[in-house]
Amino acid sequence: MRISVTTRIVAGLVLLTLSTMLIACSLKMVPDQNRVHMQDRARYCESLAVSSSLFLTQGNIETLQSYLNAVVKNQSDISAAILRRKDGSIFIHAGKMFNLSGKPEEDLFNKVRIELLEQNQPWGQLEIYFPAEKQGLLSLWQMPMTRFILFVLACCSIGFYLFLRKNLQSLNPSKVIPGRVQEALDTLAGGLLILDTKEQIVLANKTIARVLKTAPEELQGRAMSQLPWVLPPEFETDDELPWRRALSEGTIHKGITLSLENNSTVADTFVVSCAPVLDDHDHLRGVLVSFEDVTELEKKKSELREMLHALHDSREEIQKKNDELQYLATRDPLTSCLNRRSFYEQLESLWEEAQQQQSTLGCVLLDIDHFKSINDNHGHSTGDLVLKGIGSTLMELVQEPGVLCRYGGEEFCILLPNHDIDETEQVAESYRQAVERLEFEDLKVTSSFGATAFSLGASSPQELLDEADKCLYVAKRGGRNQVARWDRVPVDTDFREPIAREPAPA
Structure with a gap:
């Protein structure tokens, strides 16, 4: 609830009057009724x-x-x-006998004690009991000074209000402006304020008052800084507000965007322009502030930013899903290695790169020894566990730009760019040793490796794979758990001869 200017002035004058009366009381310029009363009691x-x-x-x-x-x-x-004797015994008692009932005597009575003498010797004492004054609002109201102060405050409040209400009309800027001029200001689409040199509002049109959800006369006398302005990020202090700069510099400031806080999600936003108001002697008397409401425009911009943000989030989510789908489409579901389709794409790319750059490309094909016996003797779940373990181990060993693929049921293929046949053999041997060190539920496995390279004369990617497959055949025939390289395979080897089936080790 907004308090009017008249009411605020009346409240200030009443408080000033009350302060004056209290100061007079503290300086003992007002008779102290309690002290007079106590003096009367003492004489009596x-x-x-x-x-x-x-x-x-x-x-x-x-x-x-x-x-x-x-x-x-x-x-x-x-x-x-x-009346008591010298020894404290009661000689005469006048009045009612009182029962303190455990209460302190001081809470009930104010006692006056007077010594009595006989021939200049103490005879006894006279005790007179007065009722103790009760503390509380009722006792405070019964005090004459309290009633006097309240009477004066009530009379001053009524008198000041009637006097100021009548005389402040001549000081109200809105009363000085002709009605047609005020109506013209109220019809403006933008808000208009006139401030004095202390940044207090002396005139406001209905447009800005409507935005602030109040009446124009309620804004009069209110400081501009009391409005809930939201400072732009580029403003370091309140001194950069346009009306303050216009008052301090005496210059015009235009096109400054400011916002007012409200209960909605989007603050009321205005484009503010300020111009100093000068008198006939070019002395600064105030500042004229105009407001162009751009709240709806800012609201649309905010909605657009939210839509763009949501679109960006949606695009990132779609990209994330696409990446997941791409990963699932190119990976073997059991071992997470590349599947054969993705592997062939990589092989074609690396083959062309090796041809163009005249570089080397190594190829390793490995097969788990006695894998069928593992499935038959220990179950397919153990076989899957072996495949996962070997695949995980190889994925840790094969570093980029190397390519790892699950080529078949128990076969894996590895491409090694920039590796000649010697380097390929060394790498394959390290893979063989890593597989040999693995243990699966008290089960140890081995694998056979075939190694070849682009420099050994393969004319196509498929021929490179065939060379690695034939090397693998030689490693199997040679007793398994070993690496065979293409340039050391005998020329007269009959690859049609079946490999003897050896029982899997326990």
Whole structure:
């Protein structure tokens, strides 16, 4: 809820009046009723003590008892009067007997004690009990000073409000501007504010007031900095706001984009222009601020950015799915090595590259020894475990640009760019030793290797594979678990002769 300017001024004047009265009280310029009351009590108690002493001197004990009873009965401010001897025993008691019931005596009574003398010697003492003043809102209200202050504040509030409401109309800038001019300002599509030299709003049209969800007169007197402005990233401090620069520099500033916070997802955005207001002597009197609402344009831009962001995310997700599909389409599902189709594509590419650059290309073909016996004796699950283990080991050993493929059921093929036959043989031997070191549930396996290279005369990729396959045949016939290379295969080898089946080792 917005508090009007008149109400705020009235509240300030009332607080000023209250402060003045409290300062006067602290300087003891206002009579202290409590102190006057206590002084009256003290004089009354002294008079009562003198009278009691006279009665005691004359020996009129009954008269003294009647006198004290009459005093307590007729004085509502006195609860009891007790005359005690020197030893503390009660000599006369006037008034009601009171039961403290465990409560401190100070909470119930204010006690006045007066010493009585007989021939300049202590005889006893007179105790007079007054009711203790109760603390609380009711006791505060009963104080005359409190009622006086509240009366003055109420009268000042009403009087100040009526006076200012009547006289501030002549100081209201909106009342000075003719009605037709104000209507013309209100019809402007953009917002308009006029600020004084202290950045306080002295005039606002309905357009900017509608954006701020208030009335134009409610904006008057409000500081421009109180509005929830969102500073652009390029602004380091509030001093770079255009109206502040216009006031400090006396220059015009145009086309600055600022936003106002609101409860929606997109803030109210304006293009702000400021111009200083000068009098006839070129003295700065204020600044004129205009606002062009571009909220809808910013909203469309925000929606477009969100769409582009969503499109980018969707494209990345599609690319990710395509990469996954590409991986699945080119890989063997059991060992994750390349399948034969992808392998042949790689082989063709590497073959052409070797021909063009006159480089070397090694090819290794390996076959797991006695794999059928493993499946027959230990089950196909163990056979799959062996294939996975060997495939994983080879994938760790074959570094780029090498290519690893599951060529057949228990066969793997490896391409080694820039490797001649000697290097290919060495690499194949390291693979053989790595396979030989593997253990699968107390089962050890071996593999046979055939190695060849592009430099040994193959005329096509398929012929290169055939050479590696024939080397593998020679390794099998030679006792398995060994590497055979193409340039050492006898020319008269009969590759049609079947390989003897040896029992798999336990």
